[in-house]
Amino acid sequence: MLFLYCVLLACCAIMLVAGIVEQRRHFASLHRIPNRVLVNGIRGKSSITRLCAGALRGGGLTTVAKTTGTAARFIHPDATEEPVYRKFGIANVVEQIGIVRRASAYRPDALVMECMAVMPALQEINQSKLIQSTIGVLCNVREDHVAEMGPTLDDIARSLSRSMPYGGICVTAEKERFDVLKEEADARDCRLLYADPDTVSDEELRGFSWFTFKENVAIALLVAELLGVDRETALRGMYEAPPDPGVLSVERYLAPGGKRLRFANVFAANDPESTLMNINQLLDLGAVDRPLSVVINCRPDRVERNGQMGAIIPELRPDKVFVIGHPAKSAIDAIPAEWRDRAVDLGGDHRDGEEFMQELLGHLGPSSSLVAIGNIHGQGEVLLEHLAELPADEAADSEDGGPAREADPAVRADQAFPPHADAAYGQDPYARSPYDADPYAPVPHTRSPYAQVPYAQGPAADVQSPHGQVPYPQVPHPQGPAPDTQVPYGQGPYGRVPYPQGPHGQGPRPQAPAPAPDPHGIRAATPVPAWPQQQQQQQQPRPQIHPSPPQGQRHTPGEPR
The missing domain is CATH 3.90.190.20 (Mur ligase, C-terminal domain)
Incomplete structure (x- = not known):
């Protein structure tokens, strides 16, 4: 009996040490990503995730995104994407750890993640432990998942509020439950900002080659503004962003x-x-x-x-x-x-x-x-x-x-694509279903209608798929093919990922471009230090943003408050 007790004690100690090591590695990956956006709500999370990522890419920020929704996708900084592999086809919030580690390998300026938790406790763990977002998005409050979140809309609003970042910023287009969200945000020392859909004109909405709503666009524009991307640049980036497979x-x-x-x-x-x-x-x-x-x-x-x-x-x-x-x-x-x-x-x-x-x-x-x-x-x-x-x-x-x-x-x-969409996609993915007979099957990325994205120079070398012998689409780079480079985690589950001039490739890592000035005093991203010197990131002052307008008062982005 004493022997079995010692074995149990040793196993618990090993698991404890392994958990501490994994948590430290995960936090190190998070700290390599200065801006983290977590999108939560009932409807439109996948579309908002893609719009935010497109707006930030349009502003010159290296952005990685991940959607859950109808078909979970990992979106690379060049807007190419691939299905998220799930063992036994079961979704689990633990997969966010691998997504963050993979995203940090790009040394991005921003990471945009769709919240995949439904239970209120898991939503809080997803925020506090897995993502630690600097900007939260709570798109809307609708009657859904009442068994998990509560029978009333106020209960659902309070459950969704558990993904708000403590001491951070949260953006919402929810008007009816704004007071409830404001109360929860104040309890977390979080600044709640209202994205007014009326600030999005019909002309701006017509620029999209797929159906979307003004609420979604208004949220993405406000997130882009917080990270120093102007309105026109953000809209151009959103127009070029590929839509979600489950889009209307x-x-x-x-x-x-x-x-x-x-x-x-x-x-x-x-x-x-x-x-x-x-x-x-x-x-x-x-x-x-x-x-x-x-x-x-x-x-x-x-x-x-x-x-x-x-x-x-x-x-x-x-x-x-x-x-x-x-x-x-x-x-x-x-x-x-x-x-x-x-x-x-x-x-x-x-x-x-x-x-x-x-x-x-x-x-x-x-x-x-x-x-x-x-x-x-x-x-x-x-x-x-x-x-x-x-x-x-x-x-x-x-x-x-x-x-x-x-x-x-x-x-x-x-109707065919507008001119900008024709240049971006090269074909009409809506003439037939983008994924042939089944639009929701986990098909290889090479059949995606969004793989044909133009870039300045030729593509990089083929990269082997982590889940079989299916090659990924060729990832384009601004200046010719990048050398084969090993991921800093060795022969991990994600195989070889090409870097333009990565820390494990040939030559020094280039300096990131200086971010555009931000009207709210927030820098779009911390400049990446030259490799291999490691420099301590300077502590940024807390953003000085005026309190969000009460219900009935709206803020037009770019105008003085």
Whole structure:
């Protein structure tokens, strides 16, 4: 018994020492990244992460980003990206440690991370231990994850507030719960700033080649301003940023019998408020039109959400409501009685996709719009797969919403990219699904439509994939191919990463360009010392930012307060 006790004691001591060593290594990686942005909220986190990263890249800051969302992606400083590998396909907040270590190898000026924690306790650990953000983003407060965060919107707001940085800055576009967030921010000595969506003009929004919201753009602009990037430069960077695979999109198909179909994938907005906001925006832009039909995909582990989707049917006023997945009764029973006769149950989750697709298309008219809401997993993925097999409708139809699209380049249904997007991507990734039949499969990065990004000189040498023999896309560099360089962690899980003039390559590390002056007194990034000398980073004074406006008063970035 004494021997077993000694063995247990020794194992505990070894685990304690290993944990201390790993924590010190992680904190060392964090300290090599002067600006860290953590994006939290209910809806739009992935899009805001990409917008913030694009705005900072546009300002000349070396920026690494990581999204979770529909398809988790690690985004390199040159805007190329790759799927995040997850053992057994299970997401875990511990993966943030490896992401930070990998990002620090680039010696970036900024790291933009999407919060992947849902439980309030994990959100606080993600902030205090894993990311230690200097700027927090809390995009919105919506009714979702009520089992984990609380039954009311105030409870959800307080749960999300646990990701606010102590003694830092937090940016939000949430207006209804601003007072609750302000109270939580004051308790953490955090400056809460309101990003006013009204400061984003319709003309600025039309510069995007994909659908986004003014709230998201306003948040990214304010984050860029805090880090010394001016508005025009930040907007150009956001226009060139590749969209998220789950971004709101509209496709045009030719169905059997010569039927013309517009299909809007709104699965990513799976709470009632976001769903209504997305569909209303599509109707206002003319991307979809009436007669309008709705598909609700049900999941047995999201019965409450199935009912929420059925309850908003009167506000959508569709001609038909198709219910797929299981249990369909959970959505149909939530539809008010006067609208229930429009519901069509296409069978459970075991019904063949080809069979329920034929029945669905048979109910549609010669020209109609179809909107998919609810949850994507299960029969929703089958729906997308079969729709992707239909031929694309590329013919211009001026009588069917054409003028609205000509007036608004943000509508992707029947219009090519604007000039800046053509130069950046080289092709239209929305003509068909960017990932062929399944837009949510973890496909190799070489099939990404965003890999063709122009740069001044040729690409670097091929780099081997850390998860197989699939080569990464060639990473371009400003001055020709970079020498093969080993990551400072040896033969780690991320293989060889090319550096332009890294600390482990040939020659000294170049000096980082001086950041642009910041109206709030915050430097965009601490200048990187010349390699190999190690210099202690100077302690920056706490940013002097005026208190955020109370509810009803708004701040226009760039104007004196």
